[in-house]
Amino acid sequence: MAGLTGLTLKAALDGLANKTFSSEEITLDHIAAVEASSALNAYVVQTPDKALEMARASDARRSTGDAGPLDGAPLGIKDLFCTEGVESTAGSMILRGFKPTYESTVTSNLWRDGAVMLGKLNMDEFAMGSSNETSAWGPVVNPWRTQGGNAQLTPGGSSGGSASAVAAELCLGATATDTGGSIRQPAAFTGTVGVKPTYGRCSRWGIVAFASSLDQAGPMARTVEDTAILLRSMAGHDPKDSTSINLEVPDFGSFCGKSVKGLRIGIPKEYRVDGMPPEIDALWEQGIAWLKDAGCEIVDVSLPHTKYALPAYYIIAPAEASSNLARYDGMRYGLRVEGANLTETYEKTRAQGFGEEVKRRILIGTYVLSAGYYDAYYLKALKVRRRIADDFDQAWQTCDALLTPTAPSAAFALGEKSDDPVAMYLNDIFTVTVNLAGLPGMSVPAGVDAQGLPLGLQLIGRNLDEGTLFSLGSAIEKAADFRARPQKWW
């Protein structure tokens, strides 16, 4: 990790603005780091030529004083975002070779603001997974290892490539997406910061759809301020997404470091679950103490339907997925496996193109939407979803934000949970409620466990109140003074 790759995004932008170094220089350092990182399997596509071209164009803009807010900063892009002319597979065999002829709105916004693309980041297939093991291109490996151990750990999922690349300094920041915890859980597993904004903040246009009422893009980076800078560029109204919020995007960076004195922080008692490692409980207590020291008022709150969030999610998300993924029929793009007739061609194409977890979820989704089960499963889940959202509305009567652990464990070994779908789903127990209610959430690295692995704390805010999360997140970041970094072994 030599050269300029260890800088924060903020420091890199300052260095570029002061002409301490050029975008070409910092991009070349990143290209070298990415090329030497194959053991992590974080990048599925590397675009060094495009990166250099974008970097040189950025340097030219700097010299004429036309630089944008992200000008010259090399970033990684989760492979769920369609990028024009660059293979975009969403971790799936069915999209192998797919080169979009258009650019997603979020990535367009980043390029508009001058960012440089290093390549596409690995992920669970169609973002369905919590360990990156469902990727058709093999799992991403976490740059962190237990002290003295050499077992390969998961970086979490589904944005595992984004998390691993940010933690291993293979980009200054990355895009990610979060349907049930796919930004926050990997952030916690890799000692990075991840933000899932309010549903509708970032346009979903050009992002491969999983569960459209839950999917939301957000940034991952090494500091809270860096995620604030990225989110400001990623977010914004887009007429091409009918659920895009038509409001001015705040200057999120201005909330970082702001006083949190007098803010009321809710501690939901239902987030104390059986079997949670004592270290995570202790870290939560520590987080409470930090915010108290910073002048916050701590209040106990109850979110009584918390335990029903995951089962509701595992009806709603597969139901939406089964509908969204119907488009992969082998006719207009992607894989086609010829059969004796049209139906057989569909069936063979989808059998070979989709991995096991994706098929499992399509089957569940098809089942819960089928005649005779729609009311009992799907409609029931939508009603439970309302009750979960109501719980939060109740909590906002007495508090301004919530503090919880991000995940019920630290990073686990690859292969450890892959045989038990429900055990894998429980990874998202603390994160999924936020998606169902559409609220913003953030994971901040706050400490390490006895084995030296990072742990995260989650902040949950009111609708559209990312600003308060950035203030609270930077307060925790300052108090935790989290400086641990993975030891380079790759």
Next chain:
Amino acid sequence: MAIDAETVRKVARLARIAEPEDRLEPLARELSGILDWIEQLAEVNTDGVEPMTTSVAMKLPMRDDVVTDGGDPARVLSNAPKTDKGFFIVPKVVE
């Protein structure tokens, strides 16, 4: 068990996914395991609760019904598995 092999066969057919005969039983077990766990939703009282389909409380925006894109068949066809003379080539649909 909520789902048997026959149900898996039917659902896989609806979803247009070919599942080999020897996968039907294991899938029935896996899916039943997940659905058994989901059954706990029955404990929640949802009488009179409106189903929540979106977290964005806003009216669906409308736009003028005008052409905004198109006229570029080469781009539309560029990722197709099979094309001929500006058309998608698909299996025979009508006998």
